[in-house]
Structures are given as C-alpha cells and as structure tokens.
Amino acid sequence: MAVLSPALWITGGSRSGKTTRLIELFCEWTPVLGTLPNPQRGKKKREKSRLKLQLTGTTTLIFAANSDNRMVLAERLTTTPQGQYSFYSTTPLGFFQDEVILFWPLLVEKLGLKAQFPLRLRPETEQELALQLWSRDLEIHSLERPGISVNRRVRQVLDLLQLAALSGTSIEDIPQILEQGFDSRRQTIETLNQQIGFWLKQWKNWCLERGLLTYGIIADLYGQHLLHHPIYQKHLLRRYPVVLADDVDEYPALARHLFEFFLEQGKMAAFTYNPKGAVRLGLGADPNDLASLQSRCRVETLDSPQGLGKDLAQPILELVFENAIAFPDSLLFSPNIKSIQTLSRADLLRQTAEQIIAGVKTGQVQPDEIAVIAPGLDAIARYTLRELLNHAGITVESMQEQRPLVSSPLVRALLTLMALIYPGNGRLVHRDAIAEMLVTLSYEGNRELSTPVIDPVRAGLLADHCFVPDWENPRLLPVTAFPRWDRLGYQGTQAYQQILHWVEVQQQQYQQRLLASPVVLLDRGIQQFLIHNSSLRPDQLSVLRELMETAIHYWDVQNRLQLQTGVTPSEQVGQFIQLLRLGVVSANPYPISSLGIKPGGVTLGTIFQYRASRASHRWHFWLDVGSPLWLSGGASILWGAPLFLREREHRPWTVEEGLEADLQRLRRIIVDLLSRVSDRLILCHSDLAVNGQEQLGPLYQLSVISNQ
Numbered sequence: 001m002a003v004l005s006p007a008l009w010i011t012g013g014s015r016s017g018k019t020t021r022l023i024e025l026f027c028e029w030t031p032v033l034g035t036l037p038n039p040q041r042g043k044k045k046r047e048k049s050r051l052k053l054q055l056t057g058t059t060t061l062i063f064a065a066n067s068d069n070r071m072v073l074a075e076r077l078t079t080t081p082q083g084q085y086s087f088y089s090t091t092p093l094g095f096f097q098d099e100v101i102l103f104w105p106l107l108v109e110k111l112g113l114k115a116q117f118p119l120r121l122r123p124e125t126e127q128e129l130a131l132q133l134w135s136r137d138l139e140i141h142s143l144e145r146p147g148i149s150v151n152r153r154v155r156q157v158l159d160l161l162q163l164a165a166l167s168g169t170s171i172e173d174i175p176q177i178l179e180q181g182f183d184s185r186r187q188t189i190e191t192l193n194q195q196i197g198f199w200l201k202q203w204k205n206w207c208l209e210r211g212l213l214t215y216g217i218i219a220d221l222y223g224q225h226l227l228h229h230p231i232y233q234k235h236l237l238r239r240y241p242v243v244l245a246d247d248v249d250e251y252p253a254l255a256r257h258l259f260e261f262f263l264e265q266g267k268m269a270a271f272t273y274n275p276k277g278a279v280r281l282g283l284g285a286d287p288n289d290l291a292s293l294q295s296r297c298r299v300e301t302l303d304s305p306q307g308l309g310k311d312l313a314q315p316i317l318e319l320v321f322e323n324a325i326a327f328p329d330s331l332l333f334s335p336n337i338k339s340i341q342t343l344s345r346a347d348l349l350r351q352t353a354e355q356i357i358a359g360v361k362t363g364q365v366q367p368d369e370i371a372v373i374a375p376g377l378d379a380i381a382r383y384t385l386r387e388l389l390n391h392a393g394i395t396v397e398s399m400q401e402q403r404p405l406v407s408s409p410l411v412r413a414l415l416t417l418m419a420l421i422y423p424g425n426g427r428l429v430h431r432d433a434i435a436e437m438l439v440t441l442s443y444e445g446n447r448e449l450s451t452p453v454i455d456p457v458r459a460g461l462l463a464d465h466c467f468v469p470d471w472e473n474p475r476l477l478p479v480t481a482f483p484r485w486d487r488l489g490y491q492g493t494q495a496y497q498q499i500l501h502w503v504e505v506q507q508q509q510y511q512q513r514l515l516a517s518p519v520v521l522l523d524r525g526i527q528q529f530l531i532h533n534s535s536l537r538p539d540q541l542s543v544l545r546e547l548m549e550t551a552i553h554y555w556d557v558q559n560r561l562q563l564q565t566g567v568t569p570s571e572q573v574g575q576f577i578q579l580l581r582l583g584v585v586s587a588n589p590y591p592i593s594s595l596g597i598k599p600g601g602v603t604l605g606t607i608f609q610y611r612a613s614r615a616s617h618r619w620h621f622w623l624d625v626g627s628p629l630w631l632s633g634g635a636s637i638l639w640g641a642p643l644f645l646r647e648r649e650h651r652p653w654t655v656e657e658g659l660e661a662d663l664q665r666l667r668r669i670i671v672d673l674l675s676r677v678s679d680r681l682i683l684c685h686s687d688l689a690v691n692g693q694e695q696l697g698p699l700y701q702l703s704v705i706s707n708q
Contacts, residue, residue, distance in 0.1 A: 019272065350388065408543045
C-alpha cells in the first residue's frame with residue numbers, strides 16, 4: 001500500500017502543470033483512502049469499497065476557482081483510471097451555499113429562525129428588495145455621490161456585506177472598518193458609516209426572517225456560525241477524507257479558515273497556488289492570506305516559464321517598468337512579436353480582422369488557436385470583429401458576453417404579450433412594441449433563413465389600426481378594423497389572427513383564474529410562437545432559458561413575500577417588465593462549451609475573462625494595447641475591497657499604495673498572458689480611443705517601439 005503524503009503546497013506560474021499534479025494526487029490518494037466508487041462500476045468493487053467506508057470518509061472534496069474551471073477539472077478527473085471513485089467538485093462560494101442549505105436546520109436551531117426552506121436571491125432581486133427596504137431612510141441619509149446613482153450606491157453597500165463575510169469579518173465590525181479606512185473626520189461621514197452598518201444588519205435580519213439568502217448572507221452564516229458548530233464539524237470530517245483545491249490564489253479568506261480546520265484534523269490536502277495569478281483580487285479574493293497555508297504544507301515548486309514568456313517576459317517588463325531607452329534585441333529581432341498601429345480604432349478593428357483572416361486562409365493558424373484580448377470590449381468592437389470574421393467564414397466565440405435580456409427581440413415580444421394579458425400595464429405597451437412583437441412571433445422555419453410572415457411594414461399598419469392603447473386594458477382588435485386589411489395578404493392575416501386568438505384565450509383564462517402564474521404564460525408563449533413554428537439558434541435558446549430561470553426565481557420570491565406585500569399579480573408583472581427593461585438582468589448568448597470542449601472559433605474576451613478561464617492559444621492579439629485600462633486589468637474593483645484584505649488590518653488605502661497595487665497587477669497580467677501564448681503576439685494600437693481621446697496607457701511605449 002502506498003504511503004500517504006503530507007499536505008502538499010504546489011506553487012508555480014501559469015501552465016506549469018499544477019492542475020495536472022493535483023490530478024495525479026487524486027489518482028494516488030483516492031484508492032488508498034477508499035472513497036465511494038462510481039455506482040456504474042461492478043458489484044464486487046462497490047462491496048469492497050463499502051467495507052473501507054466504514055473506517056474512512058465517503059468522497060473527495062475538490063475545489064476550483066470558478067464554475068468554468070470546475071467543469072474542466074471534473075471532466076479531467078472523470079477520464080482518469082481512478083475516475084471510478086466518487087468526488088465532489090465545487091467552488092468556494094458554491095460550497096458555502098450548499099453547506100448552509102444542507103445544514104439549515106442547525107442554523108434554524110442556533111439562531112432561532114423560522115423553519116422554512118431557504119431561497120437564494122439573485123443579485124438583481126437582492127438590490128431591488130434592499131432598495132425598497134431602505135427607501136425611507138435613503139431620503140434622510142443620502143447615499144448619492146457625484147457621478148454615482150442611488151442604485152449603484154445600494155449595490156456598493158450590499159457588496160460590503162459580501163466582502164466582509166468572505167474575509168471572515170462580522171457585520172458588526174463594518175462601521176469601524178469604514179471609519180478606519182476612509183476619512184471619517186467629518187461628522188456626516190461618521191454618521192453615514194454607522195447608518196451603513198445599521199442597514200446591513202437590518203437587511204440580514206429581514207432576509208433571515210423570510211428565509212431569503214444572498215451570497216453575502218450565506219458566507220456570513222457559514223463563517224460566523226456553521227463552520228464552528230461542533231455537530232457540523234463532525235459531519236464535515238466524516239464526509240471528506242481528502243481535500244484538493246486548485247488555484248487557491250483566487251479564493252476568499254474564509255476558505256483558508258475551512259482549509260485550516262481540515263489540516264488541524266490531519267486530513268489529506270493539496271493546494272495549487274500561482275504567485276502571478278490573483279485574478280480576483282479586489283473582488284473578494286485574498287491571495288496573500290491563502291498563501292499563509294504554505295507554512296503548514298510540504299512545498300513543491302513547478303515554476304518553469306511557458307509560452308512566449310520564456311523569452312519575452314523579462315525584456316517586456318524591463319521596457320514597461322524600468323523605462324529602458326534601448327530597445328532590447330530579444331524584442332527587436334523576435335519573429336514572435338508583431339504590431340498593428342493605426343490612427344483610428346475603426347481602422348484598427350478592420351486591420352486586426354484582416355490579419356486574422358489572412359492567417360487562417362494561408363493555413364498558418366486555425367481559428368480556435370487565436371485569441372483577441374482587450375482590457376475592455378465595448379459592443380462596437382464585439383460586433384465589428386464578429387461581422388468581419390463571420391463574413392469571411394470564421395466563427396467568433398465571445399467569452400461570457402453579458403448582454404441584457406431585454407436586448408433580445410424574443411424577450412421583448414414575450415414581455416409585450418405579458419403586458420397585453422395582465423391588466424393595468426398599458427403604460428408599458430406602445431405602438432412600436434406591438435409592431436415588433438407581431439414580426440417576432442410570426443416566423444416559420446429557420447429564423448436565419450426565412451422571413452417573418454408579418455413583415456415590418458404590415459406590422460406597422462396593424463399596430464396603427466388594430467392596437468388600442470389603454471392604461472388599464474390595452475388590446476388588439478380584429479383584422480377587419482383595418483379598412484385595407486386585404487393588403488396584408490392571406491398568410492399575414494392568418495398569422496395575425498392566430499396571435500390575436502391566442503391573446504384572447506389567455507385573457508379569458510386569467511379572468512377565470514385558470515392561468516396559474518406569469519411563468520406559465522411565458523412558457524405557453526415560447527411553446528406556441530418560438531419553438532412550435534420555428535427553429536432557434538443556440539444563443540436564442542440560451543436567452544429564453546435565462547428568461548425562464550429569471551421569471552421562476554422572481555415569482556418564487558414574490559410568492560414568498562406575497563403575504564407581507566399584498567401586491568397583485570398584475571402589479572408583479574409590471575414590476576418584472578420594468579426590472580428587465582432596466583437591463584440589470586443579463587444572459588450569456590454564447591453558452592460555454594460543455595465539459596471543457598474548446599470553442600471552434602476565434603476567442604474574444606477581456607483580460608479578466610481570459611485569465612479567469614485559464615485558456616491558452618498559439619496567437620494572441622492584444623487589442624487597444626495603449627489603453628490606460630491595462631493598469632486595472634479591465635476589472636472593476638469592488639468599493640472598499642482593500643479594507644477587507646487580512647494583511648492590511650483595515651488600514652487606510654493611500655494613493656501610493658493604490659498605484660503600487662495597479663503596477664503589481666499589470667506585472668502579473670503581462671507575465672500571465674505571455675505564458676498563455678505559444679507562437680505569435682500581435683500588439684494592436686490605435687492613437688485614438690473609441691471616444692476620440694489619445695491612448696497613452698502603461699503599454700504605450702511597447703506599442704510604439706514594437707512598430708519600429
């Protein structure tokens with residue numbers, strides 16, 4: 001029998017083999033500890049493992065930094081010879097949520113809560129309910145700051161709860177931390193900090209009374225109450241004999257408390273750590289705090305440079321950070337680094353697409369071997385690159401393109417149907433929305449290849465003559481209300497009558513209380529008009545799936561609160577439509593390939609998205625290389641995040657420290673990205689940004705010299 005290794009700390013840069021080493025440990029440790037086998041395996045193996053389970057735990061606990069990485073890691077583990085053994089793959093936040101829900105009875109007993117099944121709130125619902133709860137106080141204690149709306153400030157206050165909980169800090173300590181970290185010499189600011197603490201405690205108590213959970217409340221419950229509960233600790237030790245955690249530099253400080261508990265109990269554990277990672281620093285992660293686990297483990301270093309970083313990382317860092325005057329020969333004569341430099345950004349996007357097309361057409365590179373990375377990708381850049389490349393027959397895979405749900409015409413058409421059927425929402429329906437709905441719902445066959453039965457011209461005529469706007473009961477009239485209805489044609493008339501008949505039937509069923517909920521109405525509309533008569537693309541199905549999930553969640557919350565609020569179903573529909581029209585609910589129209597299958601087209605993403613995905617490609621196009629956004633990595637740091645880093649002990653964040661943190665982040669970005677490109681790096685720079693301003697960011701010197 002193999003000798004069990006002590007806890008292991010695996011450190012190394014990007015693509016140095018840390019995850020592979022973690023998988024090797026899984027294959028080495030799991031059979032020895034005898035975790036539960038896959039139920040599809042043979043009966044004898046299952047019986048043998050059950051005997052071992054009487055002495056040991058039940059499954060291996062495996063952490064990944066985010067859900068995408070978790071899927072890839074789970075697939076790699078499943079395909080190993082030891083994939084027969086059971087393992088539970090999760091993320092830190094996912095684990096906290098599952099544990100709080102699973103052991104909810106313990107929390108109910110300890111905190112004296114009402115015995116009801118917990119319901120997690122989505123961020124958009126969380127913000128809406130918090131704004132309603134604090135609305136009266138907000139009129140007295142204004143949260144407004146120059147250039148920041150009340151909604152944004154409410155979001156920032158809620159983020160403070162999550163930051164505190166993930167760092168293992170109690171809600172009661174938040175006002176003091178804000179006073180220490182910000183200038184509180186003015187009495188108004190000190191009073192506001194105390195008010196923020198009161199609001200957060202009020203919000204937490206309000207949610208717990210109704211069985212509602214947010215990520216911040218989940219982390220607070222787990223760190224402050226559940227993790228230290230003796231009964232929970234007993235079950236935790238029994239369930240997981242082995243703990244493996246990948247990329248712990250992306251984990252919150254609360255995860256360190258969990259890992260320390262396992263180590264103190266002598267559990268087998270292994271952790272991988274990237275000193276040049278820290279992608280989520282400022283978003284709840286505390287890499288330096290997690291690094292303190294290293295002292296408890298045997299250290300294994302895999303720090304071998306990968307990709308172009310072996311030759312280009314050091315000279316580029318010297319050029320950017322040390323203001324080198326002489327152009328390094330390693331860059332001057334390198335065949336791996338090229339540049340595109342234009343005056344306008346429009347020309348830059350065009351030339352970037354042309355170079356990608358030329359590389360693919362000449363066989364130098366395949367589309368799935370190319371990545372276009374930028375600190376920030378606006379809608380114009382995404383659309384332009386996608387259209388130019390698609391026109392050349394090259395597909396584009398956008399990484400987590402978070403478009404608002406309401407940007408889809410399918411969603412807008414369904415919302416218009418809801419406003420027509422539920423009375424009292426006439427103010428949300430207008431002539432153009434009716435016309436768009438008629439066009440969208442009248443497709444037959446493939447929507448990419450066919451044209452709508454009711455074209456935009458006929459839809460406009462019908463909206464003008466057959467739609468009666470009314471604040472209480474907006475309605476559609478029979479087609480004969482249009483004097484020249486013969487101009488619609490037979491197919492157009494039939495399509496309109498089908499829509500009209502369906503709407504009238506749903507209105508009657510609502511009046512007769514046969515329409516169970518708005519979610520049922522949405523499902524009927526999708527089945528009748530979007531799936532029954534036409535075929536949808538994967539991105540359209542993704543949007544509809546997200547719409548249904550959002551609606552189900554919204555009405556689950558409304559049903560939970562209905563006894564307290566007394567809001568009618570029609571009012572709920574109006575609030576739901578307005579919520580979506582604000583654009584706060586988004587969907588990813590390009591779903592991630594399942595189980596780690598690499599996308600088949602050119603990858604397009606921001607620095608943050610690309611680094612978080614742990615992807616690598618042969619060719620990199622660094623777009624807008626002169627942009628000042630490279631200093632921040634294109635990621636928005638949560639307000640107050642530095643105050644909750646454990647190493648700082650809530651000290652004020654000075655301007656000098658902020659600048660140094662930005663420079664360190666830029667250094668990590670350069671090293672990380674260079675490790676993820678193997679053949680060619682193309683630096684893409686335009687003198688003018690999309691807003692017309694000159695681009696003189698931290699990599700500007702590199703973009704100019706590389707063009708010589």
